[in-house]
Every structure is written in structure tokens, then in C-alpha cells.
Amino acid sequence: MQTEFDLIIIGAGCAGLSLGMQLASLHAQAPRTLLLEPRIAYENDRTWCFWGDEQTPFATLARHSWQRFSVNNAASRALVDCSTTPYRLLTGADFYTKALEAITSHTALDLKTGISLTAEPSLIQGMWHLLTTDGSFSANAIVDTRPLPTQQLSDTTLWQSFLGCELEFHEPRFDPTSAQLMDFYPATEAFVGFNYVLPLSTTRALVEFTVFASKIYDQAELVSYLDAQVEKFAGGRPYQRLRNEYGLIPMGVGKPKGTVKPKGAVKLAEQHSSYVRVGLTAGAARPATGYAFQRIQRWALACKQSLQKTGLPVGHQPDSFVIRQMDAIFLNVLRHHPELGPELFMRLFSKVSSEKLIRFLSDQGRVSDYLAVILSLPSGPFIKSAYQVATTR
Ligand SMILES: Cc1cc2nc3c(=O)[nH]c(=O)nc-3n(C[C@H](O)[C@H](O)[C@H](O)COP(=O)(O)OP(=O)(O)OC[C@H]3O[C@@H](n4cnc5c(N)ncnc54)[C@H](O)[C@@H]3O)c2cc1C
Known part of the structure; x- marks a missing residue:
């Protein structure tokens, strides 16, 4: 059994498999990669939705797409046309099937399911060592996609x-032609x-x-x-x-509390350039929406390119300063005044043009899109929230 690899990916869910597929596309150039996954079998455990045209990753594998969607509360309804970037639904089952086909048919990639770590990875003489229920493995680099336990995420907004x-x-x-994105509870x-x-x-x-x-x-x-x-x-x-x-x-994940450091590392092992944390609790989710699927696809592509170039993996690219501030201020308003939520979302979806809003929500926003979003919202709670966000840093 092969025990030495260029890369070990811990956790083969959305992020781990997405990177696995990207590496499989390198054919003979793919690094020798081990994917470790505790589940024994993949089930249709979730659906992923995203806005996108035909070129968007996985757009053509989507089971269904909608050209419009609605957002409503008891008093009003906004119907949003998204025909240029339809809202698409990809089933977990279809994603897993495609990923497993690509990964298991590649000789450099080894996906082991039903396997767990028995200790945290340790760095010994420049190599990462992993003890698992199926023996020990080593690699030059690690991509860790394990979700952090919620106790470590107590700073989440x-x-x-x-x-x-x-x-x-x-x-x-x-009506299968229209999705209902948000129908607000009072x-x-x-x-x-x-x-x-x-x-x-x-x-x-x-x-x-x-x-x-x-x-x-x-x-x-x-x-x-x-x-x-x-x-x-x-x-x-x-x-x-x-x-x-x-x-x-x-x-809006804050700084994780009491993160277990991999053993054997000198200082912050997780900041060692050969070890990256990714996935839902490590920057994959857009703070203000929770959408993560397309961000994971962008990361998987960037990580493949980095591995090709330098042999080292990369984590999620931080959001721009403007997006981070806007999301933090918006989430802070919702945290302290959830009763304002329905009205704020109704304003957003009825006042901002659909193209601007979808670009903003899909991380493709331009300056004019940010401005349109800001102008659609009432200034009072946001000025107070901006002050709170600025003074709690
Ligand atoms: C039900 C559901 C619906 C979602 N819908 C959308 C959506 O519509 N659009 C969108 O953009 N985002 C959506 N998301 C958010 C996000 O896209 C998903 O959570 C996505 O699966 C995150 O990918 P991940 O790899 O970080 O986590 P996962 O896909 O959960 O993968 C993590 C992997 O790590 C493994 N693992 C866990 N513990 C260990 C351990 N100790 N050792 C080794 N491996 C371990 C798990 O078995 C799993 O395979 C949804 C999330 C959920 C839960």
C-alpha cells in the first residue's frame, strides 16, 4: 500500500472532492494525492444552489434552473428576473457521482473512505505524518477541510x-418556473x-x-x-x-477559539505554508449569505494552480475590504435587530436591479453594485452598526 504522497486532503466533501476533480484534470501532471474521508458511502444529503450562466462550474450538471425568483413578506412581493444568470440546483448525488468518477479513475489519486484520523497531523523533518484507523501516511502538504466544532466558532456573528x-x-x-427565495416569517x-x-x-x-x-x-x-x-x-x-x-x-466567522494545533510544529503549524484549512468554517461561506459552493469551486481552481506552480496549496482568498465591511455591518444589524430583517431584505430585492444584486451576492460585484446596495438600505441602523463594527476591532 502506498503511504507517501505529495498531498493529503483531509475530508472529501464538497471542498475535498472539488480539489480532487481539479487535480484529476491535470492527467499525468497530477500530484500523488490521498483523500481521507470518514463516511463509508455518499448519499444525496444536500442540494447546492447558485446563480450562473452556462460557463459557471457545474451549471450544466444542474437538475433544475429558474429564470426568476420571488422574495416576499405579508405586505409585499418582489419578483426578480434572473434569466441571464439562472438560479440553478445541483443535487448532492450528481455532484458526488461526477467527483467520484473523476477521482477513482485517476491512478495518482487515492480516495479512502471509512477512515478516520487517530491523532492530529504532526510535522517531522518537513513532512506531515498522519495516523489513521487504516495505518499511517505522510505527505509534503495538507489541505484540511474538516469543519471546526461549533464551540470553536463562538465569535460567529x-x-x-x-x-x-x-x-x-x-x-x-x-409553479416550477419560479423559485421562492425568501417568504418571510413575521x-x-x-x-x-x-x-x-x-x-x-x-x-x-x-x-x-x-x-x-x-x-x-x-x-x-x-x-x-x-x-x-x-x-x-x-x-x-x-x-x-x-x-x-x-x-x-x-x-461571519470570527477567530476560531482554541484551535488544536497539529503536533510537532514550531509555532503556528496551521500557518505553515504546507498546511491549509479550507471549507465552510474556514472562509468558504460568504458571510452575508452563507453561499459557499461557487466560492469553493474558485478556491479549488486556485489551489490546483498553486500546487502546479509551487507544490504548495492555498486557502480561500479573503474577501475584499469593502465586501468584508459591508457584510460585517449588515450581519451586525441583523444580529442586534433581527426584527428589521424582513424589511431590509424586501428593500434590497425590490430596489436594487436584479443584475446588480446577483453580481453582489455572487462575489462579482462592481463599485456601482455596492453603491446600489448601500443606497437601498435605511441609513439609521447601518450608521450605528458601522460604528459598532469599527470600534470592536
Ligand atoms: C444541507 C446544506 C445545504 C447547502 N446548500 C447550499 C447551497 O444551496 N448553496 C451554497 O452555496 N452552499 C450551500 N451549503 C453550504 C456549503 O456549500 C456546503 O456546506 C458544502 O458542503 C461545504 O463544503 P465543505 O467541504 O466545507 O464541507 P462538507 O461538504 O461538509 O465536507 C466536509 C468533509 O469533511 C469530512 N469530515 C468531517 N469530520 C472529519 C474528520 N474528523 N476527519 C476527516 N474528515 C472529516 C466530512 O465527512 C465531509 O465529507 C449548504 C450546506 C448544507 C449543510
């Missing part, structure tokens, strides 16, 4: 918690809550209840909210629940 289910009705209940001081509905046909949809809050909502706390939303569509008619999904995304 807001948590996005959501519980969803895919429903199948016997008779038409949905304003409350506890959270910003909304229902998210992705109709896949007239009879099938993914319905998800989401909250943005300073605390984590577990599945049990979200069940009654989701059931109420499902019942709105069902109205007593029979339906089948095909699948459930629960998600927790940190929005």
Missing part, C-alpha cells in the same frame, strides 16, 4: 440554521425567519425553513416551523416526504 424536506404531491401544487426579535421553496415540477418541491440568529437552532427546534410551511402547501391534501436535510452555516 450569526448562524444560519435550516431544516427542509423534499415533497411529492399527487396533484399540482407548485418579524420577531428572536430571528430572521423565512421559507425557501424550490419547485422541481408542479408536484415536487424542496421546502426549507431557515433562520438567521445569534444562536444555533437544532432540528428539533425547527420542526414545527417547517411543518407549518408544509401544511400551507398541503392544505390537508396527501403528500409524500422523500428526503430531509438539515444545515448549519456560520455567517
